Amino acid sequence: MSRSGRFAIRSVLTKDLKTFVETYNIPERFSPTLPGPNESAECTPDRIPLYTLAFSSCGVRYPLSSFKVALLRYFEVHFSQLHPLGFMRVVHFELSCAAVSGEPSAPLF
Numbered sequence: 001m002s003r004s005g006r007f008a009i010r011s012v013l014t015k016d017l018k019t020f021v022e023t024y025n026i027p028e029r030f031s032p033t034l035p036g037p038n039e040s041a042e043c044t045p046d047r048i049p050l051y052t053l054a055f056s057s058c059g060v061r062y063p064l065s066s067f068k069v070a071l072l073r074y075f076e077v078h079f080s081q082l083h084p085l086g087f088m089r090v091v092h093f094e095l096s097c098a099a100v101s102g103e104p105s106a107p108l109f
Contacts, residue, residue: 024061060087067094067104074106 017034026032033047064072064079071090072079082090090109097104 027063065094067106071106071109 017032020026021028021032035042068090093109094104097108
């Protein structure tokens with residue numbers, strides 16, 4: 001998506017925020033907020049936009065594991081750039097490593 005196109009994205013959360021936060025156990029320390037009706041999902045130093053589809057379609061849970069954070073840094077991508085199926089692959093890899101008592105790492109992935 002182009003930089004100008006991202007400003008066209010508006011919040012379409014159909015549940016209220018409190019129910020969403022409780023359903024996915026998002027800690028209050030992250031200060032979850034919804035953008036206003038005329039605000040775009042803009043990333044700032046103190047705010048990271050999240051897409052609710054990622055939670056429902058691939059089982060995202062916060063806080064992210066240290067492996068997932070290291071992987072995002074390793075590939076220099078933002079969480080919002082991952083496709084839900086790609087994220088499921090990351091989760092599968094992490095669980096597979098745990099199943100064989102291995103330690104997941106970005107280079108190994």
